[in-house]
Amino acid sequence: MTIRDVAKLAEVHPGTVSRALNEETRALVNFETAERVRRAAEQLGYRPNRIARGLKTNRSFTIGVLIPDLTNPLFPPILRGIEDRLEQVGYTALIVNTDNDPVHERRHLEALLARQVDGFIAATARLDTGSLARVAADGTPVVLVNRSLEDGALPAVTVDDRHGSRLAVDHVVALGHTQIAHVAGPQNVSTGHRRYLGLLDALRAHGLEAPAERVGFAAAFSEPEGERACSAVLDGGGRVTAIVAGNDRLAIGCYDALEARGLRCPEDVSIIGFNDMPFIDRLRPPLTSVRIPQREIGAVAADLLLGQLSGEPPDAREILVAPSLIVRSSTAPAAAAPGS
């Protein structure tokens, strides 16, 4: 079932069929002929071979999407945002999991290039800049998600982490807390670092500060690390009535640390997470968290890429999307100071 079969049935030249069926060249062929062709195609159930088309036009209408791990609940919504946008314009996403392994990353990048993807969306945390930049330099558009290059060489769409931290701090401050601790994520990951910086800023804006003993650094965004870092803070000596965690999993670790010490949340200490993961509202207590508009991030990234693909200047700009605070029951007004 090729274009030739349709041509035969419609009694025209294959070239004419191609033009008749192609939105952009439709105008070149007589209306009635086009109709005849369309009917013939319909009748035969003809489906243009995108592969053959791609060979000639040098466009595959596919986008390579690199993520660390699909099972990390952060990514599926982003992917939906991307896919929903892409599919509207006939593109398809090729999703690969890198597991943050440089070797995998390279291999996948190569494989996607061999498949002639028209562009890349990379959400991988530490994909070495080199390969990606080289790809971009060779003319394949690249958009970063959830991380950006220091030099801003590549367009990126990321959460406004600092703003998120500010939301969190504003919230606990409004509740009367002043002894605010931070269980920070890994500082070699942009989100971890930015949230930490944002927190410092926000505290300062309220005339507060976070002395070293009140911030614990987790080596990974995991519950055990959250518990470890939180424990360090709690056992550090100073009083703490509120904890802003680098993400929800760290916050869960904080729950564990509190529980191990017989402290109650939110009565004794309030906790705020980051990401607003699914079912986080089902914890005890339901976690107050900074929500990230993941789907929107994906959609914006896709739009950015599609823009570049249709020839727009590749404004290597970083787009920040604003998070919002979802208040639940893990935060409460600060108790009166002990002894009052």
Added chain:
Amino acid sequence: MTIRDVAKLAEVHPGTVSRALNEETRALVNFETAERVRRAAEQLGYRPNRIARGLKTNRSFTIGVLIPDLTNPLFPPILRGIEDRLEQVGYTALIVNTDNDPVHERRHLEALLARQVDGFIAATARLDTGSLARVAADGTPVVLVNRSLEDGALPAVTVDDRHGSRLAVDHVVALGHTQIAHVAGPQNVSTGHRRYLGLLDALRAHGLEAPAERVGFAAAFSEPEGERACSAVLDGGGRVTAIVAGNDRLAIGCYDALEARGLRCPEDVSIIGFNDMPFIDRLRPPLTSVRIPQREIGAVAADLLLGQLSGEPPDAREILVAPSLIVRSSTAPAAAAPGS
């Protein structure tokens, strides 16, 4: 950068380059020539164009994967299982979300076909049999996941739901429960139905039964529906000490229903879920649940498909993978009968 450039550099005919670089035809070319070609290709950073190759060989080395919704935590692990397997042999998955919408489904199916996918893995619950069967009849291998056709016309890999129900029942029975209720999922979805049937079987095997007032049917796998169905059961009059839910979300709904009635879990009633979703161990109490080896399911499905693609007879068989019970704190020994 085409095969011709490599040919020029290696001073051989393009055809020879093709053979030298292709694993299966390598033997046809002199070893030294092949080496020369390999070096030339390496030097130029040559990457065979899979699109062109696909055009000629009529194979795209892509697989269409249809799922309802990527953000449903059930699917990412399955997809990883699929992708990990596929990538090992040079295949790539094209993932599309159908949202269980027939129109979307058809459109996506067409689009994937136009992209010349070599096969399909369909995890969509209610993709109308017709289109898929037709595709299979036209020679494109199809494997079903998480659902099967009544007539077994298509190979499928599914969870052994009945076995899962048996595990759940055995567990609560072993804990001394006899008044066991079921909050069932929608009965027009195969998993919902099978789990219900399995439960009946398992109860019978223990000489127990589930009178109508002790099973509630949810219209969807959602928390509110779980709460509704559970409430009906609890308010039905009969005493209930254990509830087996059709899945974890229904189980969460059960938690809500219990709480609304001042009942405690597991002291007053034990609850078991199904699926063992991420973070379900963080609920209060941590939910005992039937775990599904999702990744394995994906891997098995991929293997089945790859088998068909390499010419194996398409044994339209249903492969059942065994779930396991993860015991946590939502189940406890039955309290002594009231009054004793």
Added chain:
DNA sequence: ACGTCGTTTGCAATCGTTTGCAATTACGAC
């Protein structure tokens, strides 16, 4: 009646591979 122009269509090359077939070479057997 003729040149011109615009519309519509056909022709054929092309995209980058793969692959059946033929041509070339080397080599040992006779």
Added chain:
DNA sequence: GTCGTAATTGCAAACGATTGCAAACGACGT
């Protein structure tokens, strides 16, 4: 020295579409 055979390699035709170019055709003004 000739011939058959095997091992290599070159040749060219595909695969199914797109597209620049030219041909065909009618209409129209002069």
